[in-house]
Amino acid sequence: MDNILHTIKTHMRQYAMVVALVSIMILFQILTEGILLKPLNVTNLVLQNSYILVLAIGMLLCILTGGNIDLSVGSTAAFVGAVSATFIITFNMPVVPAIAMSLVIGAFVGAWQGYWIAYVRIPAFIVTLSGMLVFRGLTMVILKGRTLAPFPVSYQKIASGFIPDFFGNGEGLHITTILIGVLASLFYLFTELRSRRGKQKYDFSVSSMPVFALKVAVLMSVINLFTYWLARYKGIPNVLVLLIVLILAYSFMTNKTIAGRHIYAFGGNEKAAKLSGVKTNRVLFGVYVNMSILAALAGIIFAGRLNAATPKAGNLFELDAIASCFIGGASATGGVGTIVGAIIGGLIMGVLNNGMSIMGISIDWQQTIKGLVLLFAVAFDVYTKTKSK
């Protein structure tokens, strides 16, 4: 029992976010009289928030480098959405090369901003504020103030399609989704066991068997329950596959690679990182290029979901992405924060949005409530931090 308490205490902050997410979900499940967690709405939650979550991943890296934020992501997303629409709708280009080129253009946007931030050392806030205006302006120039639509079906599929069902008959449960859930949970079990064995081999402390078993069992059932729920509607959305790949890849990058360690070190203490051989300018540049590529991806997803490129696309995306990271426990001074945290923060925002919309709360009150949630989430974080000292 002591052991369990100790584990909970040491991971208090991580668990606090999960607890907050779960309680908000329960709250809205009751307030919306059970609509929130209907299979259709769960799928909608994923689709609605996918682009914000993609942005939150990139934004977290920016924030890790010392509380820098990127204000231009909404404009960049709109800009790239407009560019891809021009390629595909105006010039009739095939979808795949058009998307690839759009992402490359996103990279150039990042290189442009990254150059000023990392090498000329203009504060990121100013450079991306400029980018916010520049790329919003360019979006309107490209679209001439109009909306471009519609996209071909294959383009829309990215944002609103579902993986095909290889086994089912098209009615009832989506069998492939359930199988994927089972496989994923078994894979999870396998990796957890392997890492535990690796730690034991080198005599590192591991949590006791019951704690470990409980944790694994809970997560395995969450995975299966989630896929079962999706299977009751149309199965796994394509964009969820993309999102999970991104989450896994970026978690791996931040935790397990040299680049990731360098980002954390840079954010924690730039001078020390530089004196330890970290090529600080390069790290900062890379982070902003990465951010803009993800913003481009978010722009493509959003255009696909809307089935149109509009001059107003991506408005205020940056603020949702930034809020997700801070609700998810990132530190405004840099060096602290995780990808999973940012995703959970994004989901909290998403459930709030969705739940309040179902309840029919007007947009002005939604904004007010979201603003207060952001403030209290960060205040709680600051409070637990000072208390632990």
Next chain:
Amino acid sequence: MLLQLFGVSTSLTDGFHLHNINLELRKGEIHIIMGENGSGKSCLMQLISGDVPAEQGTVYLMGETSRFEQLRDSVVYIRQNANILQNLSVAENIFYNRMPYSNRLLKIIDHNKLNKLCADLIQEFDLPFSIDDRVDQLGWAQRQIIGFCRAFVSDAPIVILDEPSSSLTEHDMRILHRIMEKIREKKAGIFYVSHNLNEIREFGDRVSVLRKGELAGTLDLARSSDDEIIRLMSGTVLTNPYPRLRVPLGKTLLEVTHLQAPPILEDINIRLRKGEIIGITGLAGSGRTYLAHCLFGVHDTEGGYLSVNGRERNIQSPADAIDAGIALIPEDRFTDSLVGCLDVSKNLSLTSLKRFKQLLSINTTILNQVVLDYIRKLRIDSYTTEKSIREYTRGSQQKVALAKWIMKRSKVFILDEPTRSLDIPSRIDLYNSMNDLIRKGAGILFISSDIEEILGMCDRVLVLSDGRIVCNLESGKTNSEEILGYATGEIL
């Protein structure tokens, strides 16, 4: 009697506590506070300056009962380098609390009067900076002196100097002595926190020793021996303060010829051999730290030749220097070497991550194993890898700052004031680590303002003065007077 504490206790959350402290400060007294790192010296000083609340005990100020919160107005606490405001001028920093106003109501500052006051002060004490100097370009020692001046002009009855002498050269020490004499003449009392037994004998009246949060005793300095004080501090007897290991010198590791770094350094020549420790000393502002930074690629150099292990190197950045096998343990380790929010393992491995790379990822299991080995070997306090580096003592932080380069397997180590504010046991640990390094074939450039330490640990001594190396002495054939003579320019 200026200040009396009776039975004062307090406990802070992070492990520091004070128990039943009885302490007094007389008018015009210089009262030394000693104790190992973590013994509660700083905590006691914070208590006296009213920054930390006391839970028990009474305090008398000038014979009248008082409260700790009220002491704040009567105490000036000069911490190490913490009170300096980087973006203000020297004069504004010194007179920060005593600004001359041309209009008191609107608080409009009379800059002419301020500059006059400051110029007088600089002349009176022969201070090593001018009114026009910007504080962010001054060295550590000069900033310390600004702090002393602030204490002097404040006219507060109680002055606390927290390890003021660390990284001060003897010349700067004389300035500090003069300032302290003037404070003493004003009938104010000084608490002087120190690790250095030699220096306190020159001016201290009494010494109070703290051990593990308790007052181990107060001694009259004139009537007590070093042994008595050390026994009070640690309970053990010190044998050899400088345990230097001599190994046969090998081939040349680092060679620097005609290195220029205008406008500060001129014609630097250094030849460091395997197994050798070269001491570099000089007055504050002589360019010691600047030299270290030039060798490590932080500052640009012009001309000159630098080779490591016989290979010429063009060092443009710290990354280049690290590739060449050079390591720098900077003067200010917390701001320049450690990443506060990361744990020990991540700090230690920051320089040597490439060693643990497998395909794309870092093998954390092996990495943590190696880190644990170093933690045990260097006796870094706790045998865990997951605590944030902030929670460690200074001694351990210094060990981590050194160990990250040992793990990198660097060959040339530049140590910039590595023993500053370390207690005696941590110093010995550090000296032993240096011995370990030279036994394994490394060479060390040892920058320090403590001449005794340089003489005790080094093979040769280079003295910097005004950005030039003015002499290259064998440490066995010289003494502190000669070195000081070169440093101050009395011997040319």
